[in-house]
Amino acid sequence: MAATYEHPRPAITVDIVIFAMDEEDLQVMLIQRGVAPFAGEWALPGGFVRVDETLDAAAARELREETGLSDLFLEQLYTFGDIRRDPRERVVTVAYYALVNLAGHAVQASTDARRAAWFSVNDVPNLAFDHKQIFEAALDRLRGKVRYQPIGFELLPEKFTLRQLQHLYEIVLNRPLDKRNFRKKVLGMGIIKETNEIETDVAHRAARLFRFDKKAYDRLTRRGFNFEI
Amino acid sequence: MAATYEHPRPAITVDIVIFAMDEEDLQVMLIQRGVAPFAGEWALPGGFVRVDETLDAAAARELREETGLSDLFLEQLYTFGDIRRDPRERVVTVAYYALVNLAGHAVQASTDARRAAWFSVNDVPNLAFDHKQIFEAALDRLRGKVRYQPIGFELLPEKFTLRQLQHLYEIVLNRPLDKRNFRKKVLGMGIIKETNEIETDVAHRAARLFRFDKKAYDRLTRRGFNFEI
Numbered sequence: 240m241a242a243t244y245e246h247p248r249p250a251i252t253v254d255i256v257i258f259a260m261d262e263e264d265l266q267v268m269l270i271q272r273g274v275a276p277f278a279g280e281w282a283l284p285g286g287f288v289r290v291d292e293t294l295d296a297a298a299a300r301e302l303r304e305e306t307g308l309s310d311l312f313l314e315q316l317y318t319f320g321d322i323r324r325d326p327r328e329r330v331v332t333v334a335y336y337a338l339v340n341l342a343g344h345a346v347q348a349s350t351d352a353r354r355a356a357w358f359s360v361n362d363v364p365n366l367a368f369d370h371k372q373i374f375e376a377a378l379d380r381l382r383g384k385v386r387y388q389p390i391g392f393e394l395l396p397e398k399f400t401l402r403q404l405q406h407l408y409e410i411v412l413n414r415p416l417d418k419r420n421f422r423k424k425v426l427g428m429g430i431i432k433e434t435n436e437i438e439t440d441v442a443h444r445a446a447r448l449f450r451f452d453k454k455a456y457d458r459l460t461r462r463g464f465n466f467e468i
Numbered sequence: 469m470a471a472t473y474e475h476p477r478p479a480i481t482v483d484i485v486i487f488a489m490d491e492e493d494l495q496v497m498l499i500q501r502g503v504a505p506f507a508g509e510w511a512l513p514g515g516f517v518r519v520d521e522t523l524d525a526a527a528a529r530e531l532r533e534e535t536g537l538s539d540l541f542l543e544q545l546y547t548f549g550d551i552r553r554d555p556r557e558r559v560v561t562v563a564y565y566a567l568v569n570l571a572g573h574a575v576q577a578s579t580d581a582r583r584a585a586w587f588s589v590n591d592v593p594n595l596a597f598d599h600k601q602i603f604e605a606a607l608d609r610l611r612g613k614v615r616y617q618p619i620g621f622e623l624l625p626e627k628f629t630l631r632q633l634q635h636l637y638e639i640v641l642n643r644p645l646d647k648r649n650f651r652k653k654v655l656g657m658g659i660i661k662e663t664n665e666i667e668t669d670v671a672h673r674a675a676r677l678f679r680f681d682k683k684a685y686d687r688l689t690r691r692g693f694n695f696e697i
Binding site (some may be wrong): 245247248249251287288291292293294295315317318320321322329331333349367370387 | 476478479480516517518519520521522524525544546549550551558560562584615616617
């Protein structure tokens with residue numbers, strides 16, 4: 240193919256903000272860099288886009304390499320192109336964010352002999368490059384989006400209690416929610432269904448398990464909704 | 469600076485979906501291409517990102533070159549990176565959308581001896597590259613966003629009637645709205661203020677002019693709102 244433009248070109252990378260929910264908190268996966276620049280510092284997983292792969296494919300590949308997971312919620316976030324964001328040269332990065340349900344998967348938190356770890360979103364260290372800004376943009380997007388799309392369910396196991404669902408929303412939105420209002424709102428939306436099962440292995444009284452209604456979920460994802468809680 | 473990655477790199481462009489509102493309809497600016505590929509076809513304005521300018525700066529420069537305007541609402545939309553979206557070579561484009569108030573500005577609809585024109589969003593011709601897909605993504609974003617951010621006001625003159633405001637929302641959302649509900653909702657949000665003026669040069673009874681309240685507007689832009697109409 241003929242080159243359209245022979246002037247110097249920025250390099251293009253993808254970086255991924257991988258969120259997961261554990262029992263207590265919303266977590267983000269970080270990688271400790273082995274090489275300069277920023278050697279020893281924590282950073283978002285990511286890498287260069289190959290000339291023969293789409294941006295989505297590059298993000299899915301990086302996600303698979305970093306976590307061993309595929310078929311996750313993975314969405315483009317924003318493209319960051321400050322001129323000096325990489326001290327080596329001009330690099331434009333297309334940022335993505337992914338939502339992982341830790342309960343359903345064994346996540347390998349290490350790859351390429353690099354150190355990888357989950358951090359609470361409330362306790363993220365300094366990050367290399369402009370990755371702190373990218374992380375914050377992803378957290379903002381997640382916080383905004385759970386209010387009008389049911390993407391929060393991606394972070395939960397297949398069957399969950401109303402307590403778990405409320406806890407998830409409290410953690411993502413970073414504020415306490417009224418239990419009665421929350422349950423009324425969620426049940427009224429019609430996107431979750433009661434199962435015949437109750438939770439097991441709990442010290443407190445076992446609660447009913449729910450699962451979400453995929454059809455209602457898809458309808459709401461397309462149409463959007465307003466989860467004012 | 470040392471190059472980080474010596475493999476073949478995609479080129480990076482910006483493309484801009486420029487929306488404006490005239491008396492009747494929501495419009496989008498298109499450029500007729502003078503050269504191959506797609507010579508003679510309509511396309512979104514755009515061009516290559518220079519290695520020493522940010523993505524936002526590139527988009528603002530293209531917007532200025534195409535319309536003569538600056539200081540407009542200009543927001544990054546999405547980055548499109550399909551491998552064969554440009555037949556010449558791999559080109560990744562960072563798409564932006566801009567909102568122009570035609571009443572307030574004289575827009576030069578021509579530049580570089582190329583033909584530029586406004587098209588109704590309901591009457592957009594075939595477009596070069598994947599520009600139809602980009603245009604549709606921008607229209608979706610605008611339609612989604614006017615429901616939770618007051619960005620629609622960017623398309624109106626400084627002073628406007630409630631009829632104009634309702635017409636704008638009807639055009640953007642592409643459906644009729646109930647006049648009484650609309651007025652109640654808009655006035656209740658507290659983001660517009662009555663002026664002492666009425667419209668001039670109209671055949672019908674002159675209506676009160678309103679302007680928007682910038683402080684309330686900024687507050688709502690930060691916090692978001694839910695304009696369920």
